[in-house]
Amino acid sequence: MREINGADISAAVARMCMSANTKLPDDVRRKFEEGLAGETTDAGREIFRQLLENADLAFETKLPLCQDCGLAIFYVEMGEDVCVPGGINEAITEGMVTGYKDGFLRKSSCDPLTRKNTGDNTPAIIHIDFVPGDGLKISYMAKGGGSENMSRVTMLSPSQGWEGIKKFVVQRVVEAGPNPCPPIILGIGIGGTFETAPKNAKRALLRKLDDTHPDPKVAEMEAELLAAVNKLGIGPMGLGGSYTCLGVKIAVAPCHIASLPLAVNVQCHSARHEEVEF
Amino acid sequence: MATYTLNTPLTAADTDKLRAGDVVLLNGIIYSGRDAAHKKLMELLDKGESLPFDLTGASIYYVGPSPAPPGRPIGAAGPTTSYRMDAYAPRLIGLGLKATIGKGKRSDEVKKAMAEHKAVYFGATGGAGALLSKCITASKVIAFDELGPEAVREMTVKDFPLLVINDAHGGELYAKPNLDD
Numbered sequence: 001m002r003e004i005n006g007a008d009i010s011a012a013v014a015r016m017c018m019s020a021n022t023k024l025p026d027d028v029r030r031k032f033e034e035g036l037a038g039e040t041t042d043a044g045r046e047i048f049r050q051l052l053e054n055a056d057l058a059f060e061t062k063l064p065l066c067q068d069c070g071l072a073i074f075y076v077e078m079g080e081d082v083c084v085p086g087g088i089n090e091a092i093t094e095g096m097v098t099g100y101k102d103g104f105l106r107k108s109s110c111d112p113l114t115r116k117n118t119g120d121n122t123p124a125i126i127h128i129d130f131v132p133g134d135g136l137k138i139s140y141m142a143k144g145g146g147s148e149n150m151s152r153v154t155m156l157s158p159s160q161g162w163e164g165i166k167k168f169v170v171q172r173v174v175e176a177g178p179n180p181c182p183p184i185i186l187g188i189g190i191g192g193t194f195e196t197a198p199k200n201a202k203r204a205l206l207r208k209l210d211d212t213h214p215d216p217k218v219a220e221m222e223a224e225l226l227a228a229v230n231k232l233g234i235g236p237m238g239l240g241g242s243y244t245c246l247g248v249k250i251a252v253a254p255c256h257i258a259s260l261p262l263a264v265n266v267q268c269h270s271a272r273h274e275e276v277e278f
Numbered sequence: 279m280a281t282y283t284l285n286t287p288l289t290a291a292d293t294d295k296l297r298a299g300d301v302v303l304l305n306g307i308i309y310s311g312r313d314a315a316h317k318k319l320m321e322l323l324d325k326g327e328s329l330p331f332d333l334t335g336a337s338i339y340y341v342g343p344s345p346a347p348p349g350r351p352i353g354a355a356g357p358t359t360s361y362r363m364d365a366y367a368p369r370l371i372g373l374g375l376k377a378t379i380g381k382g383k384r385s386d387e388v389k390k391a392m393a394e395h396k397a398v399y400f401g402a403t404g405g406a407g408a409l410l411s412k413c414i415t416a417s418k419v420i421a422f423d424e425l426g427p428e429a430v431r432e433m434t435v436k437d438f439p440l441l442v443i444n445d446a447h448g449g450e451l452y453a454k455p456n457l458d459d
Contacts, residue, residue: 054409106344179382181404240453
């Protein structure tokens, strides 16, 4: 059994929360640069120019890239031979609270009915998968409310198949329009169950924008959806253009013979995530 | 498409000349307010009490800024999605509110109220919170401090860069999705 100190985990999580909120990931930055050169509309290019300036300024000043520092989402791959005295949930939560406090990040969590702010961005949303071995990988995502509100889960009928999936995803992007801060990134969970499809969809957003899905068939589906969505012409911030979506990431999982679960997690252009390994 | 430099409070003459697509550099005092603050503003109006600021010619910025680090007036301060305030906006526009600032689509009811009362809807760039904060030179909480990021703030802005999304004449800037196959 490998023992990992909870305080070390907390310190790393705190650093990760502060860093991810102030440093745009390199793959996202490259897409912005591509958009600045390749977007067809003046208004769209101007948005990319502002977003690159915003990224530089945030990195320099340590002001958050976006005031919505999100709910703190964690996907954890924890080795079955790892032990964290005091608990992995506690260690992550403590690190998140410290990071949001010391980094002057916005606390955006509230009671759903009274709307009273919890004050420290708790609870951290933690998904743990146990994997063989004695490693520990923690991925963090700052997920803003504006894009999350545009996300949907639906239970399609198996007869609707790939055509039904495409139709639902494109319709979702049409209805969301300028609301989720396009250019967006789409995390899509196909299959699984009512609760795992959206979890898989969101986890897919942790992938690099320029990666290729290892299954060529899924890679082809991602390319097809990306082209379909970008044909809509919604453009950066809804001002028109060819960059509505920067990437489509699909996760496929087996499902019940009666079902075709589908989850679409919409991510804004401020795609803030980092990971740490122990 | 024109560029205008405007000072708050805005007049009907200011807003009447604006068209969707115009750029506006806004100067003066604006007020922050989003979901929870709007609900409280409605409660005050229902009780016949006065609001924490004068609505005449006022501009409300849909924003919940991140905390101000030492030495800065405010943290990151980009717009939040506006449709969540659609339920409240027509009433405030009817009482003199001249501009709302946010991102994303507005309802037909809000557009109708804007046309009727010569108000406009400005878009600020979503996700450019650090950049936009540079144009906010002062900020203080004037109501509902208990709401934290959702408190109402009086903010002083200098050349705050905005796009006219919906004008007072029915014009709209947002691109219509191309649904042709």
